[in-house]
Amino acid sequence: MFDYSTMLRNEKLPHIWCPGCGHGIVMKSLLRAIAKTGWGKDDIVMVSGIGCASRLPGYVDFNTLHTAHGRALSFATGVKLSQPKFHVIVVSGDGDALAIGGNHFIHACRRNIDLTLIVFNNGIYGMTGGQYSPTTPYGDKAATAPHGNLEPDFNVADLAKGAGATFVARGSSYHVPQLDDYIYKALTHKGFSVVDVVEACWTTHGRKQKTKYKNNLDMMKWQRDNAVPLAKAQTMSPEELKGKFVTGILHDVDRPEYVDRYEALIESLKGGDK
Amino acid sequence: MSEAKYTFVQGNTACAEGALYAGCDFFGGYPITPSTEVAEHMSDMLPRRGGKFIQMEDEIASLGAVIGAALAGSKAMTATSGPGFSLMQELIGYACIAEVPCVIVDVMRGGPSTGLPTSPAQSDLLQAKWGTHGDHPAIALIPNSVEEMFTETVRAFNIAEYFRTPVIILGDEIIGHMREKIRIPAPGELEVINRKLPDGDGVCRLPYRADGKNPACLPNFGKGRFHVTGLNHDGSGFPTMDPSIVQGSNARIIDKVYHQRELIDKVEKIQCDDAEILFLAVGSAARAAEEAVAVLRSQGVRAGLFRPVTLWPFPKKEFRAAAERSKFVVVPEMNLGQLRTVAERMIDESKHPIVPVNLVNGEPLDPEFILDSIKKCCLK
Numbered sequence: 001m002f003d004y005s006t007m008l009r010n011e012k013l014p015h016i017w018c019p020g021c022g023h024g025i026v027m028k029s030l031l032r033a034i035a036k037t038g039w040g041k042d043d044i045v046m047v048s049g050i051g052c053a054s055r056l057p058g059y060v061d062f063n064t065l066h067t068a069h070g071r072a073l074s075f076a077t078g079v080k081l082s083q084p085k086f087h088v089i090v091v092s093g094d095g096d097a098l099a100i101g102g103n104h105f106i107h108a109c110r111r112n113i114d115l116t117l118i119v120f121n122n123g124i125y126g127m128t129g130g131q132y133s134p135t136t137p138y139g140d141k142a143a144t145a146p147h148g149n150l151e152p153d154f155n156v157a158d159l160a161k162g163a164g165a166t167f168v169a170r171g172s173s174y175h176v177p178q179l180d181d182y183i184y185k186a187l188t189h190k191g192f193s194v195v196d197v198v199e200a201c202w203t204t205h206g207r208k209q210k211t212k213y214k215n216n217l218d219m220m221k222w223q224r225d226n227a228v229p230l231a232k233a234q235t236m237s238p239e240e241l242k243g244k245f246v247t248g249i250l251h252d253v254d255r256p257e258y259v260d261r262y263e264a265l266i267e268s269l270k271g272g273d274k
Numbered sequence: 275m276s277e278a279k280y281t282f283v284q285g286n287t288a289c290a291e292g293a294l295y296a297g298c299d300f301f302g303g304y305p306i307t308p309s310t311e312v313a314e315h316m317s318d319m320l321p322r323r324g325g326k327f328i329q330m331e332d333e334i335a336s337l338g339a340v341i342g343a344a345l346a347g348s349k350a351m352t353a354t355s356g357p358g359f360s361l362m363q364e365l366i367g368y369a370c371i372a373e374v375p376c377v378i379v380d381v382m383r384g385g386p387s388t389g390l391p392t393s394p395a396q397s398d399l400l401q402a403k404w405g406t407h408g409d410h411p412a413i414a415l416i417p418n419s420v421e422e423m424f425t426e427t428v429r430a431f432n433i434a435e436y437f438r439t440p441v442i443i444l445g446d447e448i449i450g451h452m453r454e455k456i457r458i459p460a461p462g463e464l465e466v467i468n469r470k471l472p473d474g475d476g477v478c479r480l481p482y483r484a485d486g487k488n489p490a491c492l493p494n495f496g497k498g499r500f501h502v503t504g505l506n507h508d509g510s511g512f513p514t515m516d517p518s519i520v521q522g523s524n525a526r527i528i529d530k531v532y533h534q535r536e537l538i539d540k541v542e543k544i545q546c547d548d549a550e551i552l553f554l555a556v557g558s559a560a561r562a563a564e565e566a567v568a569v570l571r572s573q574g575v576r577a578g579l580f581r582p583v584t585l586w587p588f589p590k591k592e593f594r595a596a597a598e599r600s601k602f603v604v605v606p607e608m609n610l611g612q613l614r615t616v617a618e619r620m621i622d623e624s625k626h627p628i629v630p631v632n633l634v635n636g637e638p639l640d641p642e643f644i645l646d647s648i649k650k651c652c653l654k
């Protein structure tokens with residue numbers, strides 16, 4: 001059995017998350033993946049914004065930085081560029097990463113700076129009580145969409161890839177062994193890596209979708225039944241894929257990394273004016 | 275390299291040079307007129323010295339990167355102007371509560387909104403103090419010459435590092451773009467203060483527990499795996515809602531600044547001792563006021579200038595003392611009365627009537643305008 005206690009600030013537990021929340025599952029997956037890298041705890045900086053998922057850094061025994069809503073990636077960029085020796089991991093909810101933090105998200109992708117972003121994507125603003133987010137499914141009810149959400153949702157992976165991220169994977173809180181693998185590969189990838197983790201918030205989202213889910217177990221079953229591995233998805237038509245989500249390592253390319261480029265610039269300027 | 279040198283540069287360049295002198299090794303910024311030359315100079319100089327420059331996607335991200343870098347151990351700075359300064363307000367509050375040293379340069383321009391991007395103004399005097407939500411310490415320095423853009427930037431870093439708090443430099447379009455000859459002191463000539471690091475192994479378990487009246491030391495990331503948050507927190511840095519702790523820590527981040535003013539306070543007084551007409555002015559408006567004082571003195575009028583170089587915290591005691599003998603307190607400024615509202619709270623207007631002189635048309639405030647404005651009311 002994996003010993004989580006060596007990586008947790010045990011005295012800070014229990015965590016604030018609701019029973020049945022996906023965040024704990026993803027946190028454990030993240031810790032297992034980190035353990036597999038063999039990185040020292042002093043060499044890891046974990047950064048978050050604001051929201052339920054963003055409380056995670058308070059529970060883990062690394063250098064931890066709980067920033068302002070949406071801004072985690074900008075703080076992380078400063079940490080990484082200042083001290084490239086750190087492994088910088090950003091944890092963020094969908095509202096945090098993609099709405100208020102959307103600008104930082106696309107530019108971190110474009111820069112291809114060596115950070116790993118885990119998006120705890122439950123399609124809702126949990127902490128503020130269930131308002132619709134950029135990944136709330138069209139038509140779902142939310143505290144600010146009592147008549148159903150009128151906005152289409154982001155495809156996080158397509159957005160990341162389009163903006164220039166060099167590693168993009170999608171998993172779910174149901175498919176845990178796969179998630180461990182995706183996160184491990186994201187962590188060890190050189191460049192900006194994004195793992196979009198489809199998970200569930202029963203407390204503020206599931207409960208309101210009376211026709212979809214009876215309980216939070218139904219939300220897990222939804223993940224089980226609607227995840228389509230990439231290889232299979234490639235054989236399916238867009239109609240067949242409707243309402244489902246594609247999982248796997250969706251994008252993995254090599255491109256010069258930002259901090260490396262900066263270090264090379266410093267090196268090239270040594271020895272006076274050029 | 276070890277000698278002082280003279281150079282002829284614009285204020286924004288002097289500011290960047292001051293930052294480098296103070297050991298700044300990280301700059302995050304976003305282009306905005308009239309501050310951009312600070313970023314341009316840093317983008318050239320920092321990589322030559324092994325430092326880091328990054329142009330972020332907006333001003334919020336710029337200050338975010340600066341705070342992240344500061345926590346990783348850098349001496350970090352950003353520079354902006356009016357609209358960008360407005361965007362930075364949220365994270366200025368973050369740096370205050372999380373006690374992260376950093377320097378924010380605001381080269382003021384006309385406002386509100388996009389206003390007059392290329393024209394001078396003193397539009398952010400109050401925003402520098404009250405811009406971010408919540409009670410917080412505010413330190414703002416306001417140079418009135420190119421040389422002071424250099425020396426005040428060094429001082430801004432010293433104060434930021436010592437107190438673990440953001441320090442704001444209020445330049446303006448005139449000071450930022452004007453060229454003057456300045457003396458760049460030899461290395462070691464000006465004091466450079468670095469943040470207090472924990473002794474020994476560099477670990478500090480209570481990075482938010484003050485050491486007497488001094489701020490606690492700030493370990494660099496990598497030492498002791500501490501936690502930083504914008505939530506109210508206890509001495510260890512972890513969130514708390516315990517009323518007795520929150521009350522104390524909210525007061526402490528302000529008290530640490532207001533109870534230790536030696537490093538912060540700085541005022542220039544020109545012929546204040548017997549002044550019947552006392553000018554209260556800052557930044558480029560003070561240059562014009564200084565000239566107005568000279569003209570008035572040549573006419574036998576006892577005029578003087580009280581110029582806060584540190585605007586926030588405001589030098590209340592000294593100002594009151596300087597105003598004691600005055601018949602009028604004239605406040606020339608390139609806004610509609612921001613400094614005046616400060617003066618109103620400090621002195622008894624029935625004894626020392628306050629005479630506002632305000633210009634917000636994008637033109638520089640000049641001595642003639644000041645003298646014209648006060649002719650009727652103050653000069654018989």
Ligand code: SF4
Pocket residue numbers: 016017018020021022023052053122126127200201202203204
């Ligand atoms: S509100 Fe939702 S996201 Fe937040 S802890 Fe509860 S279940 Fe998780």
